[in-house]
Amino acid sequence: MNIVEVSGRGQSSVRALLRAPARALRDGRIVVFPTETVFGLGARFDDPAAVARIFEIKRRPITDPLIVHIAHPRQLRCVVRYCTPLARRLMERFWPGPLSVVLPRHGAVPPIVTAGLDTVCVRMPAHPLTRMLLRLAGVPVAAPSANLFSRVSPTSIDHVYADFGDDERIAWAITGPPPRHGLESTIVDCTGPEPVILRHGAVNVESIARAAGCAVRERTLVAARRSAAAPGMMARHYAPAKPTVVCDDLSAALVRMTRRSGRVAAICSTATADACAHRFPNVHFLRAGATVREIGRNLYACLRAAESLGDTIAVEAVRPDGIGRTVMDRLRRACVPPDAGSHRS
Structure with missing residues (x-):
């Protein structure tokens, strides 16, 4: 695992340092990167073999879908089939930022990304390093949190090392300041006329209700023996090793x-x-x-x-x-x- 340390550097220097991790993403390799929520473990979204390595590294069940991260709303056209009016209202209010929306999946998104579902979870991060990395990569990136499945999410590079060590399957790890929020993105099902919270997160329910202009429903636990509609819906999650x-x-x-x-x-x-x-x-x-x-x-x-x-x-x-x-x-x-x-x- 190669390390990129960008703290205290100017924008042009950071861009130069991020070119190698961005190239690795384009080539189908795995990269750890900071976001405003937690650290992510990413691969290009349209490479099933690369995405499968994420599941292997995390020991994550394939019934738990990933979030696709985009650099610009223009990239939605290769991730979702269409945007609903509700999704557009929430994007206008909260993007870039810690809100993920669930919409009908575009055919370019491999089923492994979505746990075989016809919907896909997508967000546009606000973290400047993440956005620069995504722009340089030129391709949306599928990424869960950079930790072993069901364990406590990582908010520092030390947490990533604690779970993965120097895993050779990870090409690059980008360090940076602590995440601004320290909690994952809120995930909202926007396929219907009203928002349905699938995972609570850094954007609170009250803010979503105001932006949507209607009541908000919640469905935050996954039914037994079914693929989850979004990450973070398992009964046991974010769990320390001690009681x-x-x-x-x-x-x-x-x-x-x-x-x-x-x-x-x-x-x-x-x-x-x-x-x-x-x-x-x-x-x-x-x-x-x-x-x-x-x-x-x-x-x-x-x-x-x-x-x-x-x-x-x-x-x-x-x-x-x-x-x-x-x-x-x-x-x-x-x-x-x-x-x-x-x-x-």
Whole structure:
């Protein structure tokens, strides 16, 4: 895996450094790149063999589709058969940015990208490095998050290395500043007249409802033995390697948990950590932030850090509205035991 470090460089220098990874994408090779959500693991969308390597590297089931990333709306013509009025309204409001739309699949998109479905998930990222890479590659890129399937998503190149090591199947890895959002894109089914949330993400439901001008429905769990309509719909997902619990009352939960043997790591707001740390000197507190948006941005980094600090992980619940709805969605899936993860609702 070759590394491209672009931090602190000017635009012309960055463009020169990205030419080799862009060429690798055109040639059907795999590239890790940062986005404003999490790090992605990409291949050109129209190369079934290259896309299949993504599934192999991630150990991802072929029933879980990928998102196709585009540099410009003009590229939609080779990814979707047509755009609905709803999709156009949401694109005008949120693109480039952390919103993915599901639309009828164009014949140029191989079935492996869409888990055999007749729809495809597509977005135009806002991250300047991602957009420059996509423009240089000149082809849409299919990419999930750059981590092992069902594990905690990566928000740094160190997280990518933790899961993949120096995997020779990955041609290039592009580093950069931490993602702005730290949570995946929101995925909206736009095939009908009203929006259907398939995955909560960095754009909250309230914003989508305002942009769409109508009510929003949700369908965020995949039915058993069926291909998922979008990524992130499995019952168990975003999960640390250690047992994890979400606590409405973190202090009360820690009283119970510290009575047992073993180390406990607690992820919570800065205020809660300041209030509780002196009461639980043997608990490793990870301060995720002062606001819900900060907590969302730092959640995955805290979950990965907690794996090495505790035998069990306790996470403070947040209010489930706005971006808090996304945070709670991730935590509910992270808490599903491994032996229950294959049973999908």
